[in-house]
Amino acid sequence: MADISVKLFDFTLKNPVMPAAGPPIKDAAAAFAAKEGGTAAVVTKTISTEAAEVPRPNMAQLRGGFMNTELWSEMGPERWLEQEYPEIKKTGLPIIVGLGYSAEQISKLAKEVEPFADALELSTHYLGSDPSPVIESVKAAKKAVDLPVMVKLSPQVDIAKFAKAAEKAGADGLVLINSFGPTLDFNIETGKPLMGSKDGYGWLSGEAIFPLALRAVYEAVEAVDIPVLAVGGISTGEDAVKMIMAGAEAVQVCTAAILKGPGIYAEIADEIEAYLDKHGYDNLDQIRGMAQRNAPKKANYETVVPDIIRENCTGCRLCIISCVYDANYLDQDNKIVIDSEKCAGCGLCITRCNFDALSLSGI
C-alpha cells in the first residue's frame, strides 16, 4: 500500500487531507467529529478580536457550487481561548489556528493562541492589487510568535505577486484559495437574494471553483519555495491527486465536508491511496509537481481523433448529443463510431463519456 503521509513543518500528517477554515471546524465538537471522520489535522474556523455578526441566511447550495456570506467565527476569542482550543488540543492532532483579519488584530491574537497552535493560518480575504496588507499581517504574526505562519489567499489577486510577497515577508506556507466573489443568486419565488447580506451578495465555493483553485495552486507553487496547501472545490481523491500533481503539499476541504459530513476526509484519503496503488506509485512525492514537469511548451493545433474502446461503449448517446461537429454516431451494434472527416478533435466527447469508452492517446 502506498504511503500517503505528509511532512509539514515539523509535524507529520497521516494523510494529506484536512478541513478548511469554516463551519466543518467551527468548534471543539466539530474538531472531534473531523477526527472521527479521518482528518489528519485540525484547521480551526478563523477568529478575530471580536465575535462576528453574521447575516441570515448565509449558506446555499447552488447548481455545481455553494454560496456563503459567513464571516469569521461567531464566537469571540475569549470563548475559543477558554473552551474550544483547550478541548481541541485533546484530539492530539496537529492544530492550525485560523486568524484574521488586519495586522493589528493578528498581532493581538497570535500570542494568545500560541499555546494551542502548531501553525497559524492568516485569512486575509484581501482582494486589492497591493499586497501590503498581506505582508503586514505576516510580519505581525512572525513578530508575535515562534510558529510556522501560513497565509490564505483569495483567487482574485495576482497569485504569483502575492505568493512571492508573502514568502518574502516571512510566510512559512501558503493556502489557496479562499471563496470567490462577490457572487449573486436569487430565489425565483420571492425575487430576493439567497443571501441575507446587505447587498445580497455571497461568496462562491465548491465544485464550481475547482479549476480556479487548481490554477492558483499551480501558479503559487511555481512562484515560491514554501509549502502550498490547496483548497477550493475538492470533494474526491481525484481532485486531491490533481492538486498534489500541481505541487500542493496537502489539501483542505470545506464545502464537501459541509454537504457530505466529516467522513469525507477518510473517503478522500482512501481514494488518494487507491489512486497511487492503481498507478504503481509508492508515495505522494512521486506525483507532486508532475503538472509542472509535464507543462505544455506550446499550444497544440493538431487535430487528434479520440480512440474508441468499443467494449466500454454503452450506446448512451451522451457524446452524440453534444458533438457540435456531428461526427459521433452509433453503429448497428449500438457502439460509438467517430467520423474522422468531421471530427475536429475538440475533446469534449472524452470528458462527457462516463464509461471510459473514449480516450486521447495521440497528444
Ligand SMILES: Cc1cc2nc3c(=O)[nH]c(=O)nc-3n(C[C@H](O)[C@H](O)[C@H](O)COP(=O)(O)O)c2cc1C
Ligand atoms: C460557509 C463557509 C464559511 C467559511 N469560513 C471561512 C473562514 O472563517 N475563514 C476562511 O479563511 N475561509 C472560510 N471559508 C472559505 C473556505 O475555507 C475555503 O477556502 C473555500 O470555501 C473554498 O473551499 P471549498 O470549495 O472546499 O469550500 C468559508 C467557506 C464557507 C463555504
